[in-house]
Amino acid sequence: MSQPSKSPNVVWHEYKITREDREQLLNQKGCVLWFTGLPSSGKSTLANEVAHLLHQRGQLTYVLDGDNIRHGLNKDLGFSPEDREENIRRIGEVAKLFADAGVIALTAFVSPYRKDRDRARSLLEEGRFIEVYVNCPVQVCESRDPKGLYKKAKAGEIPEFTGISAPYEPPEKPEIEVRTDEMSVSEAAEMVIRYLEKQGIVPQVG
Amino acid sequence: MSQPSKSPNVVWHEYKITREDREQLLNQKGCVLWFTGLPSSGKSTLANEVAHLLHQRGQLTYVLDGDNIRHGLNKDLGFSPEDREENIRRIGEVAKLFADAGVIALTAFVSPYRKDRDRARSLLEEGRFIEVYVNCPVQVCESRDPKGLYKKAKAGEIPEFTGISAPYEPPEKPEIEVRTDEMSVSEAAEMVIRYLEKQGIVPQVG
Numbered sequence: 058m059s060q061p062s063k064s065p066n067v068v069w070h071e072y073k074i075t076r077e078d079r080e081q082l083l084n085q086k087g088c089v090l091w092f093t094g095l096p097s098s099g100k101s102t103l104a105n106e107v108a109h110l111l112h113q114r115g116q117l118t119y120v121l122d123g124d125n126i127r128h129g130l131n132k133d134l135g136f137s138p139e140d141r142e143e144n145i146r147r148i149g150e151v152a153k154l155f156a157d158a159g160v161i162a163l164t165a166f167v168s169p170y171r172k173d174r175d176r177a178r179s180l181l182e183e184g185r186f187i188e189v190y191v192n193c194p195v196q197v198c199e200s201r202d203p204k205g206l207y208k209k210a211k212a213g214e215i216p217e218f219t220g221i222s223a224p225y226e227p228p229e230k231p232e233i234e235v236r237t238d239e240m241s242v243s244e245a246a247e248m249v250i251r252y253l254e255k256q257g258i259v260p261q262v263g
Numbered sequence: 264m265s266q267p268s269k270s271p272n273v274v275w276h277e278y279k280i281t282r283e284d285r286e287q288l289l290n291q292k293g294c295v296l297w298f299t300g301l302p303s304s305g306k307s308t309l310a311n312e313v314a315h316l317l318h319q320r321g322q323l324t325y326v327l328d329g330d331n332i333r334h335g336l337n338k339d340l341g342f343s344p345e346d347r348e349e350n351i352r353r354i355g356e357v358a359k360l361f362a363d364a365g366v367i368a369l370t371a372f373v374s375p376y377r378k379d380r381d382r383a384r385s386l387l388e389e390g391r392f393i394e395v396y397v398n399c400p401v402q403v404c405e406s407r408d409p410k411g412l413y414k415k416a417k418a419g420e421i422p423e424f425t426g427i428s429a430p431y432e433p434p435e436k437p438e439i440e441v442r443t444d445e446m447s448v449s450e451a452a453e454m455v456i457r458y459l460e461k462q463g464i465v466p467q468v469g
Contacts, residue, residue, distance in 0.1 A: 117365070120279075160366070
């Protein structure tokens with residue numbers, strides 16, 4: 058019914074697949090699970106366990122962490138305050154793209170500053186950014202220290218190390234808070250799964 | 264069988280879901296379809312049509328284009344040569360993450376320089392980066408010009424406009440080449456789908 062165009066190519070019909078289309082295909086809602094906490098608090102372990110449990114239920118997840126971000130997208134960034142902020146900004150933007158793709162994106166970064174986390178939150182619709190505070194006393198984190206980072210930080214070899222020589226600002230109203238010194242990774246992961254079921258992000262099972 | 268650790272938390276078993284796990288779930292191979300060509304050559308239209316056809320077959324796709332990249336992840340970038348290069352670098356890295364997630368990622372950017380496209384290619388395993396040359400004579404692109412960009416470029420309002428005042432380096436060995444002035448968008452999209460079937464990226468249908 059539209060006016061004929063000078064070029065037949067202009068009238069190519071363009072049908073765009075939407076987030077809702079992809080969500081229907083995947084039987085889930087795209088969202089971001091943002092794990093934040095001190096180094097060695099268990100963010101990455103917990104994120105991977107949640108991804109594991111969700112995968113077993115047929116849900117599609119993707120974990121963004123230092124391994125796939127710092128050596129790729131953000132390899133141009135160092136550890137200055139500006140670069141740390143840009144690091145988290147980009148992670149927030151990429152996580153948003155994954156959520157838009159219908160994927161359950163899990164990010165596992167210290168992300169110590171409230172401002173940076175809130176900016177990542179602001180990119181998503183209400184209910185699609187789920188902050189998971191991985192709470193663990195610094196003494197316990199230090200006793201785990203699988204990569205020896207606390208040891209190095211205390212020896213002054215890592216400047217501005219969160220929990221030792223740089224601040225961590227805990228979330229004020231995280232959607233989920235787990236204490237990894239008081240519960241097992243399975244228990245913590247189950248808490249996250251229950252929340253996702255309750256919010257209708259994934260179907261209830263059993 | 265490993266030595267007991269000082270902290271019980273260190274021995275948390277960490278099971279990571281792999282790309283292969285996700286590919287099995289999605290019944291497809293994660294890959295990048297990199298559409299390159301002059302402005303108004305039909306990259307975005309074709310990418311969206313391919314995504315549409317794949318979605319109808321139950322495959323998961325995600326289109327990265329100016330709409331979701333320039334206003335988000337790359338909103339800090341302008342149009343200087345360095346920023347254009349960084350723009351394509353980041354798109355390549357994000358597309359790689361999507362492929363790793365098991366998704367068929369489709370990127371629709373002019374990406375005029377061979378060097379930049381080859382860098383994006385180098386991030387992926389053999390066979391997972393599929394360059395689609397959207398070939399169309401500049402005169403035809405100019406006659407389409409849905410956003411009036413060629414008009415502005417010719418009036419000198421857009422400096423370094425690809426095809427007018429900046430070079431476009433066509434791919435030398437693209438996996439797929441389509442002529443959007445000689446075939447319909449459906450025909451071009453079908454060519455891409457046939458290629459994906461042949462390569463085992465998606466199952467054959469019918």
